[in-house]
Amino acid sequence: MSRAEAAAESAEEAGAAADTAEAVAAPAARRPGPLWTFGLLRSEIATTVRRWRTLALLGVLAAVPVLIGIAVRIETRGGSTAGGRHGEGPAFITQITNNGLFLVFTALAATLPFFLPMAVGVVAGDAIAGEAGTGTLRYLLVAPAGRTRLLLTKYATVMAFCVLATLVVAVSALAVGALLFPLGDLTTISGTRIGFADGLGRALLIALVVAASLVGVAALGLFVSTLTDSGIAAMAGTVGLLIAVQICDQIPQLHALQPYFFPHYWLSFADLMRDPVYWDDLQKNLGLQGLYAAVFGSAAWARFTAKDISA
Amino acid sequence: MAPYESDDATAAAADEDLHSTRRKAARYVVPVAVVGVAAATIGLVPALADSGDPDLPKISAQQLIEKIxxxxxxxxxxxxxxxxxxxxxxxxxxxxxxxxxxxxxxxxxxxxxxxxxxxxxxxxxxxxxxxxxxxxxxxxxxxxxxxxxxxxxxxxxxxxxxxxxxxxxxxxxxxxxxxxxxxxxxxxxDFADEALKSVDDTTSVTVDGTAQVAGRDAYKLLIKPRQSGTTVGAISIDVDARTGQPLKFTLTPKSGGAAVLDVGFTQVSFAxxxxxxxxxxxxxxxxxxxxxxxxxxxxHAPGAGEEFGGGLKGATVLGKGWTSVATFDTGAKGGLPSGSQGGDLGGFLGSLGEKVSGKFGKGTVFSTRLVNALFTDDGKVYAGAVTKDALVKAANGEK
Structure with a gap:
């Protein structure tokens, strides 16, 4: 495992000075440079992406747009509109026949409520607890990285996975959309027309906003991950929390609390397809994700830096 | 795991241990502080952003109406x-x-x-x-x-x-x-125009200070019916001080509580x-x-949905000012969807209404917080922003 190698390499110089995270305090320890941190991040990302479990998750995510595209293609073969007369189904589904680019938005709208956060929850939940469970966490901490730096690297890895997962959905959807449906100028949901290049730009922006929407659940997953030494428990806990919050978001009696649930403004990315763009909910969404990241990120830090690492 | 437990690096002197435990617990102050700061921001920023009512030159109600x-x-x-x-x-x-x-x-x-x-x-x-x-x-x-x-x-x-x-x-x-x-x-x-149409001797109109609407300075015009029998409590219109464009319209019912209708710009540009x-x-x-x-x-055909749109075309208006009642004949003898006739929908509507009777005969009153409507059993409809009693009185008077 390259990560273990990197850790072991530095451990030689640092000796066994790594105590409770503040390795820097030990006089013998060399302060690791930013390049070293980058190396740690790179090896973390490589380890995460190479896992079969991660590849399977990405495969499922890539398959969703293919399924939607084929289903819409078959349904509209006779000239009827997709999603029925009242436009049931995920957002934008009826516009796919106008323009294949809309498949990107539909696929993101379909995967954002569950598939994407589930994948992020699995990766985030595994981040610390998985290492603890397999007994590799102590080797990572032997390196002079310090716990704070290790946690930040783990969080950066999870966020990189958020972007990767979103891009997998978007690129797969774009490919399927281009194959099955016409491309070209598109009509925004406000009825105005924009050029294809502008549309692509908005698609990229939407993918980034969707990735940013997952920052909250990533921080939550990381916090849960510091609470337990079992990777499975952390993943199940994160995904369970996600489902519970999603259900609470649908209960009308809780509407006073709902604006503070992290999935509440998720579908606001659709506002980027209005002309002019309606920013209110988008800002609320990003602000809320930032808040969740700050609260659960610092909670994860408090827990992880104070925790006894026994494995 | 067990084999490594003995060489755990956290083994330290007892007093130091106590000290570090306290320090460790102190770290949880950070997430709690973040939550606190966020809650304070959510609570305080709207209050701070409300920079008070703007200072505008005095204006009479008449001048303000002309401005609109x-x-x-x-x-x-x-x-x-x-x-x-x-x-x-x-x-x-x-x-x-x-x-x-x-x-x-x-x-x-x-x-x-x-x-x-x-x-x-x-x-x-x-x-x-x-x-x-x-x-x-x-x-x-x-x-x-x-x-x-x-x-x-x-x-x-x-x-x-x-x-x-x-x-x-x-x-x-x-x-x-x-x-x-x-x-x-x-x-x-649109709403302000409708409201100002009804301004006559049955109404008191005053300028009720100033306000900020969508970042613009505005005068508040307060319209209050003088008549009794209406369900309208007050209408407040915020008028842009510069252009005279109504920016906010609020209608509160006499029964109090939340506004029945609240329409306002949250953002406006005159470019x-x-x-x-x-x-x-x-x-x-x-x-x-x-x-x-x-x-x-x-x-233009009368339908159950018409009263909502404010249509009421082809209707006769009884009374004057705020207590006016619109009436029209649906031609449907036996009243509007009642239990027997309209199936499930009729039963549902019937359960919402309240049976009344008077000189006009029998009927059902459907009440909202603003508009009350009386559907008589001989197919007539009386509707208006008036109380139930005023509605029955209007129906009786017509007979």
Whole structure:
């Protein structure tokens, strides 16, 4: 495992000075440079992406747009509109026949409520607890990285996975959309027309906003991950929390609390397809994700830096 | 895991251990502090941003009304928030079943038909976007979750585009501009115009200080009915101090509580909107419905949904001022959908109403927080923003 190698390499110089995270305090320890941190991040990302479990998750995510595209293609073969007369189904589904680019938005709208956060929850939940469970966490901490730096690297890895997962959905959807449906100028949901290049730009922006929407659940997953030494428990806990919050978001009696649930403004990315763009909910969404990241990120830090690492 | 437990690096002197435990616990202060700061920000920022009422030169109610009348805003764009709380059950889902069918006469209309679409505004809170550039180009968009309904008036074309169902409604009839204006009112100005029509000797009109609306200084015009028997408590109109454009309209019922109707700009600009805003070509693959001939006539036929749109065309008005009651004959003997006749729907409506009787005979009163309507068993309808007693009195008086 390259990560273990990197850790072991530095451990030689640092000796066994790594105590409770503040390795820097030990006089013998060399302060690791930013390049070293980058190396740690790179090896973390490589380890995460190479896992079969991660590849399977990405495969499922890539398959969703293919399924939607084929289903819409078959349904509209006779000239009827997709999603029925009242436009049931995920957002934008009826516009796919106008323009294949809309498949990107539909696929993101379909995967954002569950598939994407589930994948992020699995990766985030595994981040610390998985290492603890397999007994590799102590080797990572032997390196002079310090716990704070290790946690930040783990969080950066999870966020990189958020972007990767979103891009997998978007690129797969774009490919399927281009194959099955016409491309070209598109009509925004406000009825105005924009050029294809502008549309692509908005698609990229939407993918980034969707990735940013997952920052909250990533921080939550990381916090849960510091609470337990079992990777499975952390993943199940994160995904369970996600489902519970999603259900609470649908209960009308809780509407006073709902604006503070992290999935509440998720579908606001659709506002980027209005002309002019309606920013209110988008800002609320990003602000809320930032808040969740700050609260659960610092909670994860408090827990992880104070925790006894026994494995 | 067990084999490593003995060489755990946390083994330390006892007093040091206690010290570090305390330090460790102190770390949890950080997330708690973040939550605290966030809660304080959410609670305080709106209060701090409210910089108090602007200082504007004194103006009389008469001058303010003239200012509204003189106001000639041609170019405008903005976001309007409209909240309606008539005390009706949520028609969000139900409205699709009842209102469009009643409004258009046939349940098979296009999903992009303005009549059926704008009926949704009757309940709940909605965000609208308006844009106008002269009398020939207007656009009204109803923002929905992940979708939008746009009504675009450009020259002689009126387009309705429902992005959710990807359907387009088109009408080119001569004088369509007028028709467009005959749609249910949606902007604060539409409501203000209606309210100012009713200003006469039965009304007290005062200027009630100033306010900030959508970042602009505004005068508050307060309209209060002097008559008793009406359900209207007060109407407050916030008028932009510079342009005379009504920016906010609030109607509170006499019974108190939340406003029945609250329409206001949350953001407004008096610059010319981009020309492309009003351009519309039906997207490829969209289903286009042309307005049917005779839709005009049908539109004026009385239906259960009419009172909501404020239509009440072809009705006789009894009384004067705030206590006026509109009445028309549905021609349906035996009253409007009652249990036996209308099946499930009738039973449902019947359960909402309250049976009353008087000199006029028998009937059912349907109450909302503002409008009360009396459906008599011989097919007449009396409706108005008046109390139930005033309604029965009006019905008795006519007999």
């Amino acid at each position: 009348a003189k106001s000639d805003v041609q170019q405008l764009s903005g976001t309007v928030k409209i909240s309606t709380d008539l005390g009706l059950p949520d028609l969000g889902g139900l409205g699709g079943g009842i209102a469009p069918g009643a409004g258009s006469g046939s349940g098979d209309g296009s999903a992009a038909d303005p009549q059926s679409k704008l009926t949704e505004l009757v309940t709940g809170t909605h965000t609208l976007r308006v844009a106008a550039d002269g009398p020939d180009r207007q656009k009204l968009s109803l923002l929905e979750r992940g979708a939008e309904y746009s009504l675009i008036h450009h020259g002689k074309d009126v387009w309705g585009y429902d992005s959710k169902s990807n359907e387009v409604y088109h009408s080119t009839a001569a004088g369509s501009g007028r028709q467009h204006r005959a749609q249910p009112p949606a902007t604060p100005k 010319r909107p981009a020309a492309s805003t009003f351009d519309f070509t039906p997207p490829k693959g969209a289903k286009v419905t042309e307005e049917e001939k005779g839709a005009e006539a049908r539109r």
